[in-house]
Amino acid sequence: MKKTPLENWIMQRVGKDGKVREALEEYQLARIKDSLNYAKSRSRFYAKQLEDMDFREIRTLPDLRKIPFTLPRDIQSNPFAFSCVPKSEIARIVTLRSTGTKGEEKRVFFSESDLNQTVDFFLHGMSCLVDETDRVLVFLPGDSYGSIGQLLKTALERAHIACFVHGVIIDHAKAAEEIIGKNITCLVGIPTQIRSLFRTYGELFTCRIKSVLLSTDYVPEKLTQELTEKFGCRVFTHFGMTEMGYGGGVECEALSGYHLREADLYFEIIDPNTGQSLPDGESGEVVFTTLTRKAMPLIRYRTGDIASFTKTPCACGTFLKTMSRVMGRLENRICLDGNEILYHWELDELVFSLFEIEDYMAYLTEKNRLELELTMFDSSAFQSCSAELESNIQQLALCKFGHEIELRISQSQSKANKITNSMTKRIFRS
Secondary structure: OOOOOHHHHHHHHHOOOOOOHHHHHHHHHHHHHHHHHHHHHHOHHHHHHOOOOOHHHOOOHHHHHHOOOEOHHHHHHOHHHHOOOOHHHEEEEEEEOOOOOOOOOEEEEEEHHHHHHHHHHHHHHHOOOOOOOOEEEEOOOOOOOOOHHHHHHHHHHHOOOEEEEOOOOOOHHHHHHHHHHOOOOEEEEOHHHHHHHHHHOHHHHHHOOOEEEEOOOOOOHHHHHHHHHHHOOEEEEEEOOHHHOOOOEEEOOOOOOEEEOOOOEEEEEEOOOOOOEOOOOOOEEEEEEEOOOOOOOOOOEEEEEEEOEOOOOOOOOOOOOEEOOOOEEOOOEEEEEOOEEEEHHHHHHHHOOOOOEEEEEEEEOOOOOEEEEEEEOOHHHHHHHHHHHHHHHHHHHHHHHOOOOOEEEEEOOOOOOOOOOOOOOOOEEO
C-alpha cells in the first residue's frame, strides 16, 4: 500500500528533515501565532474579537483553546470585516446561499495565493487515486475562475493528467456520452449524482471507471459498497468546504478516513455543547484555523460538521492525523420528541440501501410526523420499497428511542433521471 503523498508535500512545506509529528506541530504552532497577529492587525472583525488576547500565552497547540470561536453568523453579519487585503488583491468572492443557513448570505474571499495553495493541495491529493495514464471527468461547477472544478483541472494539468469539467449532472445521457467520448477513467462528483448515474449507466462503470472521488455531501456506506463490489471501482472521499479553501482532506489507498491539509489548516474536534476539546475516537464538531490564508483568515471556525480523529495510525504508514469520514452536519437533524434526535445521515444509509430509490426529501410536520417523499427509478417498485423502508426506519427508532415514530412515505411526482442543478446539501424541510 502506498503511503499518502500528502506526507512528503506537507513536510516539504514545513521545511524539516525529520518526518515526525513533533516537527509538524512546531510548524503549526508558529503559523498559528503568525495568523493570530496577521488577522488582528488587518481584519476589523479580529481586531475587536482578539482585542484583549495576549498571544504570548499561546505556548502550545492546546493553548489555542483560549481563543474564542468564529461562527458562521459572524461572516454572515459582516463578511467584509474579515478581509485582510485590498479589494484589488481579491481574486475570487464566493457567495454561499445554502438553504440550510438562516440569515444573510456568507461571502468568502480568496487572494491569488490562497487559490494557488488549494491547487497545490488538489495536485498532491489527487495523486492518491490517479496518475498520468488516467483521464478525469469532474461533475462539479467549473465555469468561473477560481471555482472548484477550475482549480481541480489546473492541478491535474500540472501533473500532466487529462481533466475535463462537465459541471453538475443535469442530463444522464450527456454525462455518459462524455465519459465514452473522452475515454474517462476517473470521476469526481456529488454522491447522489454519481449514484444516479451508475444506476442508469452501470455498464460504463464496469468497463471504464477505475476510481471515483466523492465530495460536497455525506457519502452513504451503501454507495461505496455498491461501487466497489458491483463495478470494481476504488471509492475515495474528500472533505472540504468553501470557508477552508475548498480542500481540507482526502483519503489514501487505505480508504479509512481523510488525511488532512495540515500545513495550511489546524483542525480540532470539540463538544458542540460545551466547546471543550474531545479526545481521539470521540465524535464532535470539526473546528479549523487557517495557517496561511491571506485574504480571509479564519480563527477557530466552527464548521457544523460531525467527525472524529481516529485512535489508531493509518494502515498506509503515515504519521499524519486521520479524520473519520464526516457523518453529516449538526444542524441537519430533527428533534422528534424531547431529546430524541434523528440525523439526516441515518436516513441516507437506510434510503440508499434500496437500489430502486433514486433520491428523497424529508419533512417534519407540525404534528411531529416524519414524512419522506421518494423519487423512484421504477415507480412500480414504490410499494415494496416503501414498506421495507418503513420497517427499517421503525427498527432504527426502536433501537434509538425505544418506540416507533409517526411516519408517512409518499412517492414524488417528479420524473426519475431529471436532476436538479444544485450544490445544496439535502436537509430536513419544514
